[in-house]
Amino acid sequence: MDARSPKAAPRTAPAAARVPMIALYAVGLAPAAWLFYQGVNDNLGADPMRYLEQSLGLWALRFLVATLAVTPLRQLAGINLLRYRRLLGLLCFYYAALHWTTYLVLDQGLDLEAIWADLVKRPYITIGMATFLVLVPLAATSSNAAIRRLGGKAWARLHRLVYAAAIGAVLHFLLVVKSWPPEPLVYAAIVLALLGYRLGRSVLRRLAPKPEPRRRAA
Amino acid sequence: GSLATVKSPFSTDEKPTSLQDVTSYNNYYEFGVDKGAPAAHAHTLRTSPWTVKVDGLVARPAEFSVEDLIKGSTLEERIYRMRCVEGWSMVVPWDGFPLADLIKRVEPLGSAKYVAFETAYRPEEMPGLQSMFPVLEWPYVEGLRLDEAMHPLTILAVGLYGERLPNQNGAPIRLVVPWKYGFKGIKSIARISFVEKQPETSWNRQAPDEYGFYANVNPNVDHPRWSQKTERRIGEGGLFVKRRPTLLFNGYAEEVAQLYSGMDLRKFY
Numbered sequence: 353m354d355a356r357s358p359k360a361a362p363r364t365a366p367a368a369a370r371v372p373m374i375a376l377y378a379v380g381l382a383p384a385a386w387l388f389y390q391g392v393n394d395n396l397g398a399d400p401m402r403y404l405e406q407s408l409g410l411w412a413l414r415f416l417v418a419t420l421a422v423t424p425l426r427q428l429a430g431i432n433l434l435r436y437r438r439l440l441g442l443l444c445f446y447y448a449a450l451h452w453t454t455y456l457v458l459d460q461g462l463d464l465e466a467i468w469a470d471l472v473k474r475p476y477i478t479i480g481m482a483t484f485l486v487l488v489p490l491a492a493t494s495s496n497a498a499i500r501r502l503g504g505k506a507w508a509r510l511h512r513l514v515y516a517a518a519i520g521a522v523l524h525f526l527l528v529v530k531s532w533p534p535e536p537l538v539y540a541a542i543v544l545a546l547l548g549y550r551l552g553r554s555v556l557r558r559l560a561p562k563p564e565p566r567r568r569a570a
Numbered sequence: 571g572s573l574a575t576v577k578s579p580f581s582t583d584e585k586p587t588s589l590q591d592v593t594s595y596n597n598y599y600e601f602g603v604d605k606g607a608p609a610a611h612a613h614t615l616r617t618s619p620w621t622v623k624v625d626g627l628v629a630r631p632a633e634f635s636v637e638d639l640i641k642g643s644t645l646e647e648r649i650y651r652m653r654c655v656e657g658w659s660m661v662v663p664w665d666g667f668p669l670a671d672l673i674k675r676v677e678p679l680g681s682a683k684y685v686a687f688e689t690a691y692r693p694e695e696m697p698g699l700q701s702m703f704p705v706l707e708w709p710y711v712e713g714l715r716l717d718e719a720m721h722p723l724t725i726l727a728v729g730l731y732g733e734r735l736p737n738q739n740g741a742p743i744r745l746v747v748p749w750k751y752g753f754k755g756i757k758s759i760a761r762i763s764f765v766e767k768q769p770e771t772s773w774n775r776q777a778p779d780e781y782g783f784y785a786n787v788n789p790n791v792d793h794p795r796w797s798q799k800t801e802r803r804i805g806e807g808g809l810f811v812k813r814r815p816t817l818l819f820n821g822y823a824e825e826v827a828q829l830y831s832g833m834d835l836r837k838f839y
Contacts, residue, residue, distance in 0.1 A: 391809045397606065398595035398804045399658060401811050458809055466800070474796055527795060530656070531705040531776055533603040 373439060380443040383411055384450055401458045408451035413521050413539055415444035420518060420546040427553075438494050441514070445491040452484050476527035483520030486513050515550075518543045571732015573645055573665045580723055581649035582821075587660040589731050591805045596738045597654065598757055599705050600689070600696040608738035614695045615758065617742040626686070626763035629677035636742045640728055643667040647732075648725055650748035652755075653787045653820045659801045664746050665729035670720045678716065678764050685719040686769035687712045687745060690760040706772050712745065712756035713769035713783065715829075723748055723825055726759070749822040751785045782839035786830070787820035791839050 387407055390396050396403040419440040425431045460467050470477040490511055492498070499507045522543050525536040586592075598608035601615075622639070625631040645665050653659045673685070691709035693699040699708050718724060727746045728735060735741035740757025747754050753773050763769075773781035780794055789799045800813035819826050830838070 394808050396809075398591035399605070399802070400809050401802065402658070404809060458811075461812060463813075466797070469797065473792075476795060530773075531599075531603075532703070533705055534701075534703065535603075537703075 376436070376439055377443070380415070380439065381446065384408065384447065401454070405451060405454045405459055408447050408454055409525070412444050412447035412451055413525065415440050415447060416514070416518055416521055417539070417542055417546065419444055419514065420543070424546060424549050442491060442494055445487045448484050448487055452481075455480075476524050479520050479527065480524040483517050483524060486517045486520065490514060490517070515547055518547065571665075571729070573640075573729045573732050573734065575645045575647040575665050575729075575732065578646040578648050580825075581647065581663075582651060582661060584649070584651065584661045586649055586663045586731075587803075587805045592660060592662055592730060593736045593738060595660075595804060597656075597752065598738055598740070600698040600708070600710065600758075601738070602698055603705055609736075611697055612737035612741075614697075615690075615692065615737050615741070616695060617737060617758070620742045622743060622759055623761045624672070624676050624763075625761070626765050627679040627682035628764050629679060630675070632676060634672070636728065639667070639672070639726070639743070643671055645728070646725075648727075648746070648748075650723075650746060651820050652746075652748065652752055653801060653816060655751040655753055655781070655785070655793060655798075657796060657798070657801055658804055659814075659816075660804045662746075663731055664725065664727040665732060666725040666727035666746065668722055669724045669726050669745070670722065672726065672762075673716075673720060676764075681766050682764035683716055684765050684768055685714050685716060686763040686765050687714075687756045687759055688761040688763075689756055690758050706776055709760070710756060710772045711769065712754055712771050714747065714754075715768075716764075717829055718747070721826060721829065723822060749787060749819040749826045751787055753781070754785050784830075784835075784838050786826075786835065786839075787816060788818055788835055788839070789816040790818070791836055 387396070387404055391400050391404050394400065419437055422433050422437045422440070425433060456462060456467065460470070471481060472478070490513060493502060493507060493510060502510065522536065522540040525539060529536055594609045595605045596608040597605070598612060601608040601611040618636075620636045621633045622636065623631075623633050645667055647663055647665055649661060649663045651659060652662050669685075689710040690696075691699070693708075698705070714724070725746050726743055727740070728743050730736075730739060735744065737758075740755070743759050744757045745755050745759065754771075768783060771781075771783055773785075774783055787798075792798050798816055801816045802811045802813055806812075817823070
């Protein structure tokens with residue numbers, strides 16, 4: 353959430369709270385650095401561009417899943433990682449941006465005609481692009497100043513777009529593979545569970561006899 | 571190499587993809603769906619002894635051991651382009667013999683119009699066959715029209731780079747049809763049957779609107795989910811690989827286009 357005093361997040365493990373955020377960003381971006389290093393040294397196998405492109409996309413999806421796991425973890429397991437949600441969300445965005453750039457520059461060689469044809473004719477590209485576009489306003493409004501400017505409620509409503517991004521991301525993954533290999537199906541199941549949990553909870557809340565005073569954006 | 575071969579006029583003079591890349595980047599779903607899985611897992615397949623059963627509409631059905639097939643034929647080096655339906659390509663120096671040689675030995679009957687192929691079915695040696703959610707229906711099956719099977723470009727390969735086939739490339743014997751997408755090149759063949767009707771093929775069964783029986787390489791007929799206009803040549807350019815245009819019939823149009831004269835290639839994809 354923010355980098356105010358650790359007292360603001362009393363349930364966060366104290367040791368973790370002391371790790372500076374910048375170090376966590378460095379850890380989160382380490383896979384990208386490693387991939388580029390290995391790529392430049394031709395250590396990414398027979399099809400290095402594809403490996404890089406797919407790995408970056410997969411990391412984006414992993415961080416998206418991690419971002420979505422923060423709320424259920426707090427509500428179900430009492431583990432409060434709210435302080436790291438912005439970090440996880442931004443890492444998702446950075447990886448999505450690198451994945452997107454790899455597609456545009458290394459995969460398609462900035463061939464605008466081919467990219468446009470892909471965009472209008474290939475649902476997995478259309479969905480992938482739309483998913484990335486959805487992430488842009490979320491990343492752009494991730495700062496404390498943006499939250500203040502928008503107001504908590506509007507900000508929370510805007511950031512529910514992350515659910516659309518999650519659905520788009522797994523569809524993008526499922527549509528790009530042949531047959532039904534396990535990996536995209538596993539991610540689809542995890543996203544389905546994380547979104548289903550929220551849906552179930554909101555339905556239950558609506559059905560509950562007595563109104564709950566506290567409402568928090570999930 | 572350990573295989574004695576003669577050169578062939580059908581070979582391309584394009585630079586062959588490195589042995590390392592040809593043997594580490596494979597689609598062989600019986601051993602897993604990742605490109606590296608076949609190289610990691612296919613060693614469990616016992617490829618010797620191995621027989622290929624040839625049956626169906628033939629005058630002389632028989633079982634051939636791979637060793638006999640190798641001894642009984644003049645192996646040729648055939649350096650072919652290989653285009654995968656996924657949009658990448660290689661140049662592979664195969665060692666093998668024309669499928670037509672085998673077909674002539676079994677004397678197909680006049681009623682035989684198609685040739686059906688079947689990969690070995692060995693769950694205990696093929697981890698992909700033990701999966702709870704199989705990616706394909708096993709065993710893998712493929713097929714060719716008889717005239718495609720008789721075409722001089724169509725070979726049964728038993729080696730590459732002068733050595734016996736590595737397991738991940740379809741040991742001990744596999745089909746190579748260079749003008750078709752790679753998935754037509756069925757691996758580790760256990761049975762070849764001559765039939766009257768067009769046989770079922772694995773990928774067509776899995777997604778009939780995406781993978782046809784013919785599966786001829788064609789830049790003008792897209793896969794429904796991706797373009798087939800261009801391809802990435804494996805081992806070329808590293809991260810900065812440049813796409814090259816895909817050629818009609820993978821560049822073998824001069825040799826094979828007449829097989830499909832009068833056919834709508836959009837319909838018979």
